[in-house]
Amino acid sequence: VYRALLKSRSGRGAIDFDTTETQIVCDDNGRIAKIVPRVRTDAHRLIEECMLAANVCSADFITRAKHPSLFRVHEGPTPEKRQLLKNYLKALGLGLSLGEEPQPGDYQAIAQAVKGRPDVTQIHTMLLRSMQQAIYTPTNSGHFGLAYEAYTHFTSPIRRYPDLLVHRVIKALLGRGRYDLKLPPVQHSVGNVKRKPGGQRGVPAKGLPAAPIKAVAALKLPPAEAAAWETVGIHCSANERRADEASRDVEAWLKCMFMRERLGEEYGGTVSAVTSFGLFVQLDGLYVEGLIHITELGGEYYRFDETRQELRGERTGAKYVVGSRVLVQVSRVDLDTRKIDFRLVREAGEERPAAASGRKRNRGSDKDWVEPGAAQEALAEVRQADLEVKRAAKAARGAGKGRTRVSVAGTVSGKTGKASASKGSRGKR
Secondary structure, three states: OHHHHHHHHHHHOOOOOOOOOEEEEEOOOOOEEEEEEOOOOHHHHHHHHHHHHHHHHHHHHHHHHOOOOOEEEEOOOOHHHHHHHHHHHHHHOOOOOOOOOOOHHHHHHHHHHOOOOOOHHHHHHHHHHOOOOOEEEOOOOOEOOOOEOOOOOOOOOOOOHHHHHHHHHHHHHHOOOOOOOOOOOOOEEEOOEEEOHHHOOOOOOOOOOOOOOHHHHOOOOOHHHHHHHHHHHHHHHHHHHHHHHHHHHHHHHHHHHHHHOOOOOEEEEEEEEEEOOEEEEEEOOOOOEEEEEHHHOOOOOEEEEOOOOEEEEOOOOOEEEOOOEEEEEEEEEEOOOOEEEEEEEEOOOOOOOHHHOOEOOOOOOOOOOOOHHHHHHHHHHHHHHHHHHHHHHHHHHHOOOOOOOOOOOEEEEEOOEEEEEOOOOOOOO
16 A cells, blocks of 8 residues: 555655654653654555545545635745755756746656765755745645645644644535634734734734635635634644744753763764854764854855855865765853854864764863863853953943954863863854
8 A cells, every 4th residue: 555655656746855853762860861863664654645645535525525624735936945946956067957837746856866966965955945834724725745736634643723623624514514613703813913804914924925815715705704714724824833843942952951961072963054154063873953153164254155055265165065074072052042052173074984973082182172061161261251351342442442352261270181262253043
């Protein structure tokens, strides 16, 4: 059954990227023992394909009955994102491109064509970023990623409210009745989205396109019912975003707890994202991501090329792209902001062997190595000194002394040697 469904997926041209999901494993004391990738077997894929089939059948049943409901809609790339992706593919010189109205099969063809390339992760990342987020809406315009003309959420590992709405609609239709969705006749505010009675549109929240009601209007629904379906779609979409953000926030906090005990340790890693303010790196074997701020890349000016998604040094020509290999040291973990900072130890092409992952610097030969606890004390001391200097500089400017250039360095002594640290300016993540 699974192989037949998989063959059907391939025939539709559905997009299928290889992504890695992780799970956090705790010991008996509730402490994080390790972070491991989730392994997907054919059994998992069989269940997934069966759920997709149930969702498609539900959408088809409701559509044929001409009953209003919520559809799971995933539209194609916007013109701006499509152009950015086209420029990126052109810059790579792969001879691959997209038309003015790309189809799911075009994306899948590109994904298949770049398999085996060293920059395959980078290309897949750009393909994913070019697509829009899926939403819940009463207007069915298909699911681009799965290549379905009609798709809804009828079943899932966790029961969602849109699933329950679809169940109510199907139950009513099976009983030869009709499900009447009603909302209080007042102005509704859903997250940052407001809808007024009578179907008048408000301003949608950023990232949540307004759900037009022309499709439900074609069913000749009363204005209040049409507005109710539109509003509940926006509400479910907004709450889905909130749930995703909460999950990511908790996971980020747990990973910070995990890495806080690894300050000063070195790991091999792969650049997972490139921005104008630095590099995000995923550590080998730990599945933890952190930032190398651009000020940590060396004493030269780096230019960010958005088309190529790379940082390139003006003087040395050093280049960093998604997929570049680096060796980093864990330099800072902030539980409050859920952020992990790395310091670059070896540039791309100069990293130590992968076996170096997780080791501390040699205590006998490297005077800069310091115990993680001492490193935390050093960073705290430097931050305090930096704060005092900033206050002094501000006072000097207020006294008319003009700009004051300051340089701060803190030094602590440990049993194994000395460690120094300085705090540079940080950009926005």
